[in-house]
Amino acid sequence: MLQRKISVLVTGANGFIGKNLIIRLGELSVYKILPFVRGDNLEVLADLVAKADVVIHLAGENRPEDEASFHEVNAGLTFTLCDEIRKRIFNTGCKLPLVLASSTQVRYNNKYGNSKLEAEKAVSNLALSTANPSVIFRLPGVFGKWCRPNYNSVVATFCHNITRGLPIKINDSSTSLSLVYVDDVVSALISAIISPADGLVQGIISPEYSITLGELAAQLESFHSSRNSLLVDPVGIGLPRALYATYVSYLPPKEFLYSIPQYKDARGVFVEMLKTSECGQFSFFTAHPGITRGGHYHHTKTEKFLVIKGRALFRFRHITTGEFFEVLTSGDFPQIVDTIPGWAHDITNMGDDELLVMLWANEIFDRDNPDTFNAKV
Numbered sequence: 001m002l003q004r005k006i007s008v009l010v011t012g013a014n015g016f017i018g019k020n021l022i023i024r025l026g027e028l029s030v031y032k033i034l035p036f037v038r039g040d041n042l043e044v045l046a047d048l049v050a051k052a053d054v055v056i057h058l059a060g061e062n063r064p065e066d067e068a069s070f071h072e073v074n075a076g077l078t079f080t081l082c083d084e085i086r087k088r089i090f091n092t093g094c095k096l097p098l099v100l101a102s103s104t105q106v107r108y109n110n111k112y113g114n115s116k117l118e119a120e121k122a123v124s125n126l127a128l129s130t131a132n133p134s135v136i137f138r139l140p141g142v143f144g145k146w147c148r149p150n151y152n153s154v155v156a157t158f159c160h161n162i163t164r165g166l167p168i169k170i171n172d173s174s175t176s177l178s179l180v181y182v183d184d185v186v187s188a189l190i191s192a193i194i195s196p197a198d199g200l201v202q203g204i205i206s207p208e209y210s211i212t213l214g215e216l217a218a219q220l221e222s223f224h225s226s227r228n229s230l231l232v233d234p235v236g237i238g239l240p241r242a243l244y245a246t247y248v249s250y251l252p253p254k255e256f257l258y259s260i261p262q263y264k265d266a267r268g269v270f271v272e273m274l275k276t277s278e279c280g281q282f283s284f285f286t287a288h289p290g291i292t293r294g295g296h297y298h299h300t301k302t303e304k305f306l307v308i309k310g311r312a313l314f315r316f317r318h319i320t321t322g323e324f325f326e327v328l329t330s331g332d333f334p335q336i337v338d339t340i341p342g343w344a345h346d347i348t349n350m351g352d353d354e355l356l357v358m359l360w361a362n363e364i365f366d367r368d369n370p371d372t373f374n375a376k377v
Helices: 016-027 042-051 068-092 111-130 154-163 182-194 213-229 238-249
Strands: 006-011 031-036 054-057 098-103 134-139 141-143 176-181 200-203 209-212 262-265 268-276 281-287 292-297 303-309 311-318 324-330 336-339 343-349 355-361
Touching (some): 006 016, 006 042, 016 182, 031 042, 042 068, 068 098, 068 111, 098 111, 098 182, 111 200, 134 182, 141 182, 154 213, 154 238, 182 200, 209 238, 213 238, 281 343, 303 311, 311 355
Parallel strands (some): 006 031, 054 098, 141 176
Antiparallel strands (some): 176 209, 262 268, 268 281, 292 343, 311 324, 311 343
8 A cells, every 4th residue: 555645835846945855855755745836826825735744934035126025925925824724723633844944134133034033933923822843944045056146145146157257246255154055954854844843943954154255255266277277176075065066056058068188199198187185186098009108116106097998917016126016907807906106017008909097196296296207117
């Protein structure tokens, strides 16, 4: 017997956070989405409330042409939503867990913040008067893919402009930003609806990042310049990981690919793919049949070779003892071959076709101090 799906009413379903949330919910087999979007009338909302098992209220107005819309949408829609939930509880006895996306702007005396504070009060009153499970998230700046540039996110604006070679404007580079990544927001929203508790709960998004405008611009500009320098920043964890994913999501499709230099001679080609400040660089090279490459040693530099296509003979000779070693590898059976400091080494294409080899070196090649010394094997 198929398990009934949990119906999730998502207001603001076609907004920045809404799009990311709906995609994630769709990846999970237990949820059915009930979207409420800009332009839908309140009769639609009442019908969706009657069908829903949980509500995630994301709809809001950030930069309206008429500031009266702050109250009308941020507060007014929340009042209506809470009234419909209250009616449902009164008529059926069934509570409806509610998650509200509010803003840290409630701490400031501006029309946007005030309207969000009114929305929070409506949800709080609902929770206190009915014990309806309710969670309020006060979000700082949210960034990530699909956020609208030149609207209310400096990250989106900077990413959009920098990926297109357009200027960015910074009034005060020391201005500090508090940011959360949309994937973390979505994870927190989903967690909030899994086991809702009666009454009011303050939701928390973790991690929350802090960065200045100047640091943000420098980081994004570094991503942009990496295509020319091939030098890639550490982007595997934390804020740099999230910013890099966001940055590349703003690349126009025609910029999905870019060319890198290749160095060609009679032996084959050599191509550097990317470089890192702390973890070396990645390259590949080819060799024609019978060609030998290398014939040198290093004092400190180390390398890892992986034959992708063809057959290669690696030869090693210790530069002081003369000890010799050789190994034959093939792209049909992937093996890593390490080069060892103090051992001269070379590689010969033993096949009838072009040899293709991937190469990692633990440091970026320095032409002024290459740590590479010619030596016959």
